[in-house]
Amino acid sequence: MNGTPSPHPQEVVRLDSVRKIYGGSRHHQVAALDGVSIGLHRGTFTAVMGPSGSGKSTFLHCAAGLDRPTSGSVQLDGVDLSPLKERELTQLRRERIGFIFQAFNLLPALSVLDNVTLPLRLAGRRPKKAAVNEVIERVGLADKRGSRPGELSGGQQQRVAIARALVTQPAVIFGDEPTGALDTYTAREVLTLLREAVQWGGQTIVMVTHDPVAASHADRVLFLADGRIVSHLDRPTADQVAERMTHLGAWGTESAAPAAQPGGWTHR
Structure with a gap:
């Protein structure tokens, strides 16, 4: 699963002209993503926002395989996902x-330790006690x-989920509304983590x-908006x-959208 070397070596996630169409007949098709091109660099934290139906979840699902x-096409950690079979994905x-x-998606019968180490066991890797x-x-x-x-409290459960995501030392962590079920104070603690x-x-994080x-x-x-990246903010408040x-x-309309840079925005 080595794939072709990426022409963008600093980008851990790369989408090029990605479209995702839902619906069977031509007259009932919806473009959840409509030609998205973007590169996300290693060691960065990217948030993805937009109104309901803008394509946020589809963006995350396509980027994460x-x-x-x-x-x-989608490249993840230098690997083109297009030719991969389901088992390889x-x-x-x-x-x-x-x-x-x-x-959170924790297994209720397992302890914190076992929930955290579950991805390692599923991958056939023996957890290293010190690292865990x-x-x-x-x-x-x-x-x-x-x-x-x-x-555990909700905040503690989400901390378990964060530890579970970190323990495999992944190339990228995808978060889908990770603070959506938490109160303001607890959410701030999780975001600080x-x-x-x-x-x-x-770590590289992409969060809807x-x-x-x-x-x-x-x-x-x-x-x-409408399946397209229409704007961005750096170091936002x-x-x-x-x-x-x-x-x-x-x-939401092409004429009103700020012009995107050719090939999509990339981090500094």
């Missing part, structure tokens, strides 16, 4: 991708190793969110993100 685009996701979901302990301590759950999810994973651990405060923790915010979202409806 959970869904195949109708046309265009599954292996790549296990080895190179971490996921954090709004609903370091990740669990980093997310602040050193005294909860033997607890089950039902004995993600920010630290990028800043100190060199509807929350301007959550997005303000990212290095860059991409704004989608929550107020800037909220203001941009307010005007986003007007950018």
